Amino acid sequence: MPPSAADCLVAQALTPPGLRWIDGQPLAARLLGADRAAALALPGIRAALIRNNFAGVAADSAAHAASASRALQARWSAPPRADDAPVTRHALAQRGNANEVLASADARHRQHYQWPLAGTRGEAYCTAVADWRDGKLTVWLPSTRPGALRAELAALLDIAPQQVVLVCWQAPDDSADPTLLAPHAAADAALMAHATGLPVMRQLCAADVGLADVTIDVRVDTALAGTAVEAYAATLAGSAAPAVPLALWLTHTASPVADSIDAGHAGDAAMPPYRIPHIDIAAMGNAAAFNAAPLATARAQVFARESHLDELAAASGSDPITLRLAHLDNARGTALVRQVAERAGWTPTAPRSTATAGNVQRGRGFAYAHTVDHHAGQSWSAWVAEVEVDGTTGELAVTRVTVGHDSESLPRQQAAAPAARSLEQAVADAALQFTSATPAFDTWPSQAPPASQTLPVVAGSALPEIRLAGTLATHDTLAAGPTDTLPAAAAVANAIYDATGVRLRTPPFSAERIRLALDQAKPGNQRKKRGWIAAAAAAAAGVCATLLPWRAPIAPVAPPEAGFYSAATLERGRLVAAAGDCAVCHTAPDGVKNAGGLALETPFGTVYSTNITPDVQTGIGNWSFAAFERAMREGIHRDGRHLYPAFPYTAFAKISDGDMQALYGYLMSAEPVKSEVPQTQLAFPFSMRPLLAGWNLLFHRNERFTPDPSRSAQWNRGAYLAEGLGHCSACHSPRNALGGEQGGHQYLTGGSAEGWEAPALTALSHAPVPWTEAALFTYLRGGYAPHHGAAAGPMAPVVEELAQLPEADVRAIAHYVASFGTPPHAPTVLAAQAAQIEQRSAQAARTLGGPGERLYQSACAVCHQSDQGIAQFGVKPSLALNTNLHSKLPDNVIQVLLQGMPAPPNSELGAMPAYADTLDDQQIAQLAQYLRARFAPDKPAWQDLEKTVARLRAMPAH
Structure with a gap:
């Protein structure tokens, strides 16, 4: 058993700002310096370790560790940019000519599903404990697949692998793959235990390793011929999971395992277990990176595939189990499906959804999974989940689960894994965890993990009725394996759909999400009628309240x-x-x-x-x-x-x-x-x-924000911040003659603020290179995006305020805003566009001259022209890619020339001087016109520039 929490020191490690993963490689800021002595001077601090880009502390308590982390006063470089990082398409599984069949199919069905890469609960923490004594490192961690971790920890501490002992347990909540977070927690704990010679506990969440609010997106495309599925295509996308502990990257420790991840395993998990003639499964990015989180990736694919088959069954009027059996040619899988259906009392002809007292609906859902593990062999699992849904509140209860599992490694006795859960407990936990509430749209992250989430415990919550079918029914003490619960999410989602007609395409299935989806799914005439009633009532209330010329004082x-x-x-x-x-x-x-x-x-x-x-x-x-x-x-x-x-x-x-x-x-x-x-x-x-x-x-409508149940939690969080608190539309939407914001198709299509143009944030943007979600995040987080320019004017202080928010919130805003833009292009395509624009600008420069060119050479070239020496004042932002120079209005360019950027929000940028006192209106106009002609030669010349300069010069500066 690991040391108790009371006997352990608490470790904390600093997360580099802007940390993110691109194809399994971390992009992290460099640690420029930290005050180790200041941290060690605090009470309760046992160690402060600075090693290359790793900075961590070990203390008597979490509060002491947090104080020491702040006392380090770490100084970081600007986060590296990822705009040019290539994202390629990798084939995982192929059969036949799926794309051709889909292109010519008469009956084609396409949907998009999401799976939370770090689990269904964003606040979930992973805990590892390490102890260094007598020349041996012992690490307790929640993982059943440690892989190369022993060799990696040995390399991290410069010891022999024989000196490392790993004691693994299966996490009570395995909705996320434990291998996602456990190696990171283990490595941090090992470093600090080695530094102190005492037991150290490390708790971290997904955000600590750059995985906050990350999903695996699965886009599924199918073709039907009657009730037969002729073609199936799926594309996985999302942030690539880390392959090795973050501490190895930060300490510049080379991984001792050259190819610790076999990309071929991703293909094993990707191939659907059905007899479908044409299949095409691919991953956007490094396929091996998805295989770094094999269980999470498998759950995402099973959830999308089994949910989609349920939708196809409904579309074709087929029974979901009958449809699957028609496409199964695996004898053990077919037998298992039939046994589970029989044990659950499933008959294709009988209606499955029923109504109970009040507004409660009952439904049943089926899901199936077949996996191939190179070590444990094949595994089959089938579920029937039964639910009750309150149509008024959206409350969901999983009342019964019938589960069957077959494996080439059966039987697995409980005694062989003393820390593992029983199969019944695992099934119940898996069924219940998908009903947990999603983080509310107004949830702010806590500063420390809850004290209760420390070492492994066995859940003891109320369980739904569990029925075992097939081989499982003959064993009393089976331990749960990670593949037993692969069909859980899809079975529950399919049962909710059967009960309510509402299709939820991302877990968890909270009461709020179900209630909102039920409300949207109600017949249009009823909703419209109620909408008119509500609008009339609101208008009446508004007349009574807001039309009063003077409201009562409080x-x-x-x-x-x-x-x-x-x-x-x-x-x-x-x-x-x-x-x-x-x-x-x-x-x-x-x-x-x-x-x-x-x-x-x-x-x-x-x-x-x-x-x-x-x-x-x-x-x-x-x-x-x-x-x-x-x-x-x-x-x-x-x-x-x-x-x-x-x-x-x-x-x-x-x-x-x-x-x-x-x-x-x-x-x-x-x-x-x-x-x-x-x-x-x-x-x-x-x-x-x-x-x-x-x-x-x-x-004006005095209404609180209402989340969209069809959107992800990240999108709703971004919408809440952007539409409400951030009031983005106040500047970035046009206004009518009375000053009212124009919504609908005009939302975020551009406006003005304090003499500056607030450009369009939609597909109407004038940016020469389309904005991407990654570029938006880089801009909002640091005030500069290489393909677009720097934040200036009223936007600069906004970026400074956003810097105080958790990174996940800024990512959510970027995710929301990006949903209004053009479909995302591959980074290689964007890089090619940028190069073409730069070349066009270089050609235009050869034909220009005059006073504007001389002003440019004296005032601008040293900081903006790449062929004029080194970047003495920071990076050299490209003017050919600057959004403002491609706008219809010259206002922002003139404002920047007049006011400069004395305190740029990004440390990579040098300060830009103001020219209001050194250049007159004519010179500012000449310079602006030259910049337009040289760096946006495809755009028409701006008119009446001197009048615009005079008008903007007369306005107060901000």
């Missing part, structure tokens, strides 16, 4: 006492404020944070931001939560005045109640600042605030 309250809010609430509120860019608009140049006074230019005049510090006289110190929430959701001041919609309450209305309360607590716990700000004075009729009641009736 009485002032005493400020909360210090310490009233918990540390967790304040941390959540800090992240909410960063996501909402509060300080960006409520801080004047050279002013105190959130003390207000920033001049915001609008088409109707200048609006000054207010003081939102808890000062009683000039801020919001005497505002109750009710007053604060009303302002945020309705745009009504505490004293009853209507607020101008330059304050984006139209977006903030979507904030969840929990985030709203946390934001209030954070702002009210800040240091009060007494600061009188200029009063907003707009010209008539815009100065008539009561008119805003009518504006609200036309353009």
Whole structure:
């Protein structure tokens, strides 16, 4: 048994910023320096290890370790770029001519499924314990397939493999492949145990190794001839799983196993176990990288394939089991399917879904898997899951599971694996784990893993009824194997579909997701009717409330006492404020944070931001939560005045109640600042605030964010942040003559902000190279994307605020925004486009001259022209790829020339000087026109540039 948690030191290792995996290779920032002495000076710290790019600590408790990690004050280089990383298509399994058949098929079915690569619960942690004593390393970890880990740990510590002992157990929740996280936890623990000579426990989650919010996408395409499946094609895509522990990469330790992953195994798992004439299975990226997580990859493929076959059965009016049996020619698999169906009482002619009291629906679903393991031989598994779904609440219960398993390695006695679960427990856990709630769209990551998730325990929750069929029924003490539960997710999803008609294509199947999907699936006329009723009711309420020219004031309250809010609430509120860019608009140049006074230019005049510090006289110190929430959701001041919609309450209305309360607590716990700000004075009729009641009736809906059940958790998280807190559309969507945002097809198609153009974020973008999700993340996270340019103007402080958010949140925003763009191109295609654009610009330069060219050579070339020496001031951003130079408007180019970039948000970039005081309007216009002609020669020349320069020069700088 491993040492108890109380007897172990706690290890933490720093995660390099921007860490991600491309085809099994990590892209990580370099560690430039860390203050090891400062960490060791803290109480409770036993070791601080700095080795190349690895930085870790071991301490008496998790709190001490967290303090030491912060004390290291690690300095990192900018994360490497991945825009040019090639992603190629690798064939995993082929038979016949699937693509040709699919291209000419009359009946073709295509769907997209997702599998969470790090498990169905994003907050799940992996724990490993290491102990170094008497020249021997012992590591306890949750993995049944350690593979090359013993040799890798030996290389990491520069010891012989015979000095490493691995003690493996099967994790209670094996919905994720334990090999995904266990080697990383083991390596970190081993390093720190070796440094201290004491037992060390390391807990980490997927985000710690750059795998947060990662899914395996499976796109399935089939062709039917009657009820026969003629062709089947699937493509796997997603972040490549790491093949070796991250610590090896960070410490620059060469892996002692040259080819520790056999890409051929991925093909074994990919080939469908059915008699289908034409098959084409491929992986985007390195096939071996998917094989680094064999169980997760197998689960993803089985879930997609078995869910899709269930959909085909429904489309063709066939019984799901009958359809599979018609395509099975494996005798043991066929026998197992028949035995499971008989044990479950499955008859093709009898209706499977039934109704119970109230609005509860019952349904049954079937799924099957056949795997080939080069060590254990073949394995067959079949499931029938029975569920009850409350059609009102979406609550789901798995009531019974009939499972059959057959294997060339049977029997497997429980005594052979004392730490393993019983088969009944494994089946029950697998059935129940897919009903767990998905992380809510307003969930913020906790700063430390829960203390309860430490060493292995056997789950003891209430179990559904378990029926064993076939060979399993003759054994009483079988231990669970990882392949026994491969069909679980598909069986549960198919049962939900049978009960409700709702098809869920990514686990887990939470009550909220089911309820929202049920609501969307209701007959259109009923939903439309209710929609009209709801709209009428909302309009009536709006008339009664918002049309009042003056709302009732809300009485002032005493400020909360210090310490009233918990540390967790304040941390959540800090992240909410960063996501909402509060300080960006409520801080004047050279002013105190959130003390207000920033001049915001609008088409109707200048609006000054207010003081939102808890000062009683000039801020919001005497505002109750009710007053604060009303302002945020309705745009009504505490004293009853209507607020101008330059304050984006139209977006903030979507904030969840929990985030709203946390934001209030954070702002009210800040240091009060007494600061009188200029009063907003707009010209008539815009100065008539009561008119805003009518504006609200036309353009504002006080509604909280509602997630889309057909989308992934990552997409919904990104939508919540972008549509609500981030209020992206406030700048990036056009507005009508009354200042209302235009939605629908106009959403995110471009707008303006404070004298700058906010470019389109959709397929209408003028970017010469299409934006990708990876490029969006790089830009939002660091303020610079090589194929597009740097964040400047109002976007620069937004990037600074986003830097405070967890990386997973910025990735979610990028994922959401990318869904409005063009279909993604391969990085090699984008690189070729970029090279072509650069060549076109070089050709245009040969024909240009005059004062514009001389200004360019003196002011721009040293930093932007690649053939002019080394990059003395950071990277040399390509102007040929700059989005602003390809826009219809010259505004952003002129603004950058006038204001410069004195504090670029990315450390790779050098500061750009402002030319407002050194170049006159004519010179700025000449330079801008030259830049346009040279770097966007396919675009028409900008007109009236001197007038535009004069107009923008007269505006206040931000």
